[in-house]
Amino acid sequence: MLKLIHAPMSRSSRILWLIEEMGIADKVDIQRVNIRRFDGSGARDPSNPHPEGKVPLLFHTTADGTATISESGAVMLYLTALFPDSGLAPKPGTAKRGEFLTWLFWYGSVMEPVLTLASAGIDHPYLTAGLRGVPEVNARLHAALEKGPWLLGDQFSAADLLCFSPYNWFKDATPDDPLIRDWVARCLARPCIAKVMAQDQAMLAA
Numbered sequence: 001m002l003k004l005i006h007a008p009m010s011r012s013s014r015i016l017w018l019i020e021e022m023g024i025a026d027k028v029d030i031q032r033v034n035i036r037r038f039d040g041s042g043a044r045d046p047s048n049p050h051p052e053g054k055v056p057l058l059f060h061t062t063a064d065g066t067a068t069i070s071e072s073g074a075v076m077l078y079l080t081a082l083f084p085d086s087g088l089a090p091k092p093g094t095a096k097r098g099e100f101l102t103w104l105f106w107y108g109s110v111m112e113p114v115l116t117l118a119s120a121g122i123d124h125p126y127l128t129a130g131l132r133g134v135p136e137v138n139a140r141l142h143a144a145l146e147k148g149p150w151l152l153g154d155q156f157s158a159a160d161l162l163c164f165s166p167y168n169w170f171k172d173a174t175p176d177d178p179l180i181r182d183w184v185a186r187c188l189a190r191p192c193i194a195k196v197m198a199q200d201q202a203m204l205a206a
Contacts, residue, residue: 002028005048005057007035008200012056014165015075016199018158020192022079022086032203072165073104076158088158096152103151103159111137115166115173138175145179149186160187168193 004019006012019025033045035055044053050070058069058078069078080089090096110131117127118134127133141151141163150156151163164187167174174184187193 001059001061003059003061004028004030005033005050005055005059006030007033007042007045007055008203010035010037010055011072011165013196013200014072014161015056015058015079016196017161017190017192018076018079018088020196021158021161021190022083022088024079024083024086071108072162073108076162077101077104080158088156090152090155090157096155099152100157100159103163106140107159107162111163112166115170119170119173134175138177138180141175141180141183142177145183149183156190 002024004012004015006016016030019028031047033048033055034042035048035053036042036044048055048057050057054070056070056072056075058075060067060069060078060082067078069075077089080086084091090100114131114133114137117123117131123133144151148154151159160183164184167180167184168188174181
């Protein structure tokens with residue numbers, strides 16, 4: 001059994017995008033929770049077992065116990081490995097697998113921290129020396145998208161869902177780069193994203 005802890009219009013929405021893309025919505029129970037948001041709204045939900053009260057959080061119960069997975073990249077890696085025929089990740093042993101893993105880990109280790117710090121107006125030589133900055137993030141995306149419509153070339157993958165996601169929430173942060181803007185538009189045009197966004201809006205309205 002799979003269960004996802006989800007807050008509408010949050011980082012866990014991209015996990016719902018992935019679940020829809022993979023066609024496994026009937027295999028995952030969704031538990032909606034409240035979270036404290038960056039604008040100060042919301043509050044920690046006592047029903048959320050995440051140690052920091054955040055989302056996403058995935059549980060997978062099998063005969064030998066329950067696996068608990070947090071962090072978007074880890075959840076995406078776990079699900080695509082659990083359902084390897086979904087087409088959302090290159091299979092282990094293939095040439096593209098290393099690129100796929102690199103994008104997932106680069107997003108959490110570099111891209112999101114860099115964009116968050118830039119949004120907050122925080123800059124320091126220690127940060128740019130270790131993480132680099134927005135120009136380096138843009139350059140890396142641009143270089144990948146020069147080779148094809150998606151980060152892995154011709155293959156759309158969970159890496160696209162993860163790395164494009166901040167530009168969905170903060171559209172003003174999208175670089176003025178035609179390759180990146182067209183990629184963001186292609187991601188937004190996928191039916192799974194429109195479906196989940198509508199569901200999230202309905203949850204919030206209710």
